[in-house]
Amino acid sequence: MFYVKDLKVSYGESQVIGGLDLELGEGEILAVMGRNGMGKTTLFKSIIGLLSQTSGSIELEGTELIGMPSYKRVRNGLAYVPQGRMIYPKMTVTDNIRAGMDVSKLKKIPPYIYELFPVLKDMGKRMGGNLSGGQQQQLAIARALVTQPKVLLLDEPTEGIQPSIIKEMARTLKRVRDEQGISILVAEQVLSFTLDACDRFLVMEGGAIVHSTPRESVDEEGIKKFLSV
Numbered sequence: 001m002f003y004v005k006d007l008k009v010s011y012g013e014s015q016v017i018g019g020l021d022l023e024l025g026e027g028e029i030l031a032v033m034g035r036n037g038m039g040k041t042t043l044f045k046s047i048i049g050l051l052s053q054t055s056g057s058i059e060l061e062g063t064e065l066i067g068m069p070s071y072k073r074v075r076n077g078l079a080y081v082p083q084g085r086m087i088y089p090k091m092t093v094t095d096n097i098r099a100g101m102d103v104s105k106l107k108k109i110p111p112y113i114y115e116l117f118p119v120l121k122d123m124g125k126r127m128g129g130n131l132s133g134g135q136q137q138q139l140a141i142a143r144a145l146v147t148q149p150k151v152l153l154l155d156e157p158t159e160g161i162q163p164s165i166i167k168e169m170a171r172t173l174k175r176v177r178d179e180q181g182i183s184i185l186v187a188e189q190v191l192s193f194t195l196d197a198c199d200r201f202l203v204m205e206g207g208a209i210v211h212s213t214p215r216e217s218v219d220e221e222g223i224k225k226f227l228s229v
């Protein structure tokens with residue numbers, strides 16, 4: 001349902017991704033793993049349309065997204081939670097969630113958002129910036145979900161989050177997939193999290209995919225080697 005084909009991305013003269021292919025299946029949770037600087041964020045930013053020097057094909061349910069500005073990609077069913085979350089710190093939690101609703105034309109925050117993230121209901125009137133890291137990550141995911149995407153892109157969602165909350169986030173992602181039918185592409189360095197959450201694993205090195213394996217046959221030691229410096 002979602003394909004990236006022969007994706008090339010450059011910053012000025014330097015090509016960081018040189019012809020990458022990937023496929024995300026219907027209802028799949030796919031991990032893109034790799035050390036810092038291997039190109040995960042560049043891949044995600046180019047998929048959502050934040051980088052201008054991008055070529056190739058990015059196709060969502062038959063629609064070509066290359067060349068479209070980000071807001072049109074979101075209207076076509078992509079949602080993006082960037083690394084560092086980027087919630088609005090001086091807006092309330094409720095208004096942060098509502099910020100995603102222009103796209104979907106939802107009038108009310110759907111009940112499933114609060115079923116997934118009860119804390120966001122309790123803290124609705126607080127400023128986004130006053131939430132803990134884990135709560136801000138939940139808020140960023142909630143804001144992405146109210147756009148009613150087909151594909152959710154998450155860039156290092158566990159960064160700066162406590163281990164107990166990381167476990168909970170893996171369960172949440174599976175609920176999002178199971179209950180909302182959303183396919184998920186997640187960039188990560190934390191293997192315990194992707195082992196809990198993901199159906200398939202890709203490893204990026206130097207802007208290319210160098211390893212691909214389904215969850216059932218994952219070689220943990222092999223992936224750890226890719227992740228260690």
Ligand SMILES: Nc1ncnc2c1ncn2[C@@H]1O[C@H](COP(=O)(O)OP(=O)(O)OP(=O)(O)O)[C@@H](O)[C@H]1O
Binds near residue numbers: 040
């Ligand atoms: N704005 C930029 N201009 C020039 N080069 C960049 C820019 N952003 C990233 N790069 C380079 O592109 C490569 C890939 O970086 P990228 O941030 O995509 O990696 P990453 O795997 O997401 O790492 P991290 O986990 O640290 O975000 C690196 O060599 C980086 O130095």
